[in-house]
Each structure stands twice: as structure tokens, then as C-alpha cells.
Amino acid sequence: MPIDRRTVFAGSGLIVVAVVAAGVLWHEYGALSPRADADNPRLVALGKSVYHDHCASCHGANLEGQPNWKERLPSGRLPAPPHDATGHTWHHADKQLFDLTKNGVAGTLPGYQSDMPAFKNVLRDDEIWAALGYIKSTWPPDIRARQERVNQQFERSRQ
Numbered sequence: 001m002p003i004d005r006r007t008v009f010a011g012s013g014l015i016v017v018a019v020v021a022a023g024v025l026w027h028e029y030g031a032l033s034p035r036a037d038a039d040n041p042r043l044v045a046l047g048k049s050v051y052h053d054h055c056a057s058c059h060g061a062n063l064e065g066q067p068n069w070k071e072r073l074p075s076g077r078l079p080a081p082p083h084d085a086t087g088h089t090w091h092h093a094d095k096q097l098f099d100l101t102k103n104g105v106a107g108t109l110p111g112y113q114s115d116m117p118a119f120k121n122v123l124r125d126d127e128i129w130a131a132l133g134y135i136k137s138t139w140p141p142d143i144r145a146r147q148e149r150v151n152q153q154f155e156r157s158r159q
Contacts, residue, residue: 034125036094036132038144047134050127054119059083063138077113083135090139090147093154094132101128 037043052061058080059065065082072078081087089097099108102125104118119128136144 034098034129036097036129036136038133038136038139040133043130043133044137046127047130047132047137050123050131051134054123055083055131058115063087063135075113077115080115083138085139085143089135090143091150093151095151095154097132098125098128101132 051059051063060080060082063082063084065084065087066079069079069081069087081089083089092100096108100116101123102118102120105112105114105116107118123131136147139147
């Protein structure tokens with residue numbers, strides 16, 4: 001059976017388009033190398049929108065968290081913490097923050113009671129990474145540097 005040149009050409013064209021699209025996603029959104037990139041303006045802009053649409057109602061429009069966030073509620077659960085530099089978000093590695101957001105606290109820390117829901121059926125992975133990138137973009141340089149050391153320690157512990 002002879003090979004149809006048009007089919008080969010069309011197939012080759014589709015492969016080129018797929019590779020270029022993957023490259024654009026990787027470059028623009030870090031989709032092939034997931035991380036909370038606070039230095040990517042497009043990712044941060046997407047993250048700001050995601051944060052305000054899905055996170056601000058609990059964590060505050062200015063990332064300030066709920067009042068008295070360190071004091072347990074009558075339910076025994078803690079209020080939503082701030083994500084600005086006054087909170088403890090930066091004490092955690094990006095991957096841990098991603099897992100908490102995607103799977104919720106109960107899905108990440110079995111038995112721990114929290115009002116933090118899972119967003120795995122609400123947000124795409126790239127949207128979660130973008131929201132985390134936005135949060136990190138608001139931190140002062142010293143906090144960002146400290147959190148980057150947390151990331152490095154976390155990665156070393158997984159090797």
C-alpha cells in the first residue's frame with residue numbers, strides 16, 4: 001500500500017503544532033514544569049484573577065486572612081490564615097501548597113479538621129500554580145528568599 005504524501009505532510013504538521021503549543025505553554029505558564037512562578041507576569045495576572053474568584057472570600061481580598069486566624073473557632077477548626085507575609089504560607093514548599101489547594105487539607109492531612117475545601121474539581125492545575133505564583137509575588141524579597149530555601153530543602157528531602 002503506497003504512502004499518501006498528503007497524509008504524511010498533515011501528520012507532520014500536527015506534530016509541529018503540538019510541539020510549538022507545548023513550548024508556548026511551558027514558556028508562558030510553566031505548564032510543563034509546574035511551580036509557583038512569582039516572576040512570570042502572565043502567570044501572576046492569571047493567578048490574581050483565580051485568587052480573587054476562588055480564594056479571597058476566605059483568605060481576604062488583600063491576602064490578610066480571617067480575623068484571629070490563630071484562635072480556634074467553636075467548631076475546633078482554625079479560621080483561614082493570611083497568605084501575605086504575616087502568615088505561615090511561606091513556611092511551606094510550593095508542592096505542599098499545591099497539594100493542600102488541590103486536595104484540601106483533609107485530602108492531604110488525613111484526620112486534620114479544616115474548612116479548606118479541595119479545588120481539584122474546580123480549578124485546573126495551572127490555575128492553582130498561578131494562584132500560588134500570585135500569592136508569592138506579593139511577598140517581600142526576604143520572605144521570597146526564605147520560602148525558596150524551603151522549596152530547596154523540600155526537594156532535597158524527596159530525593
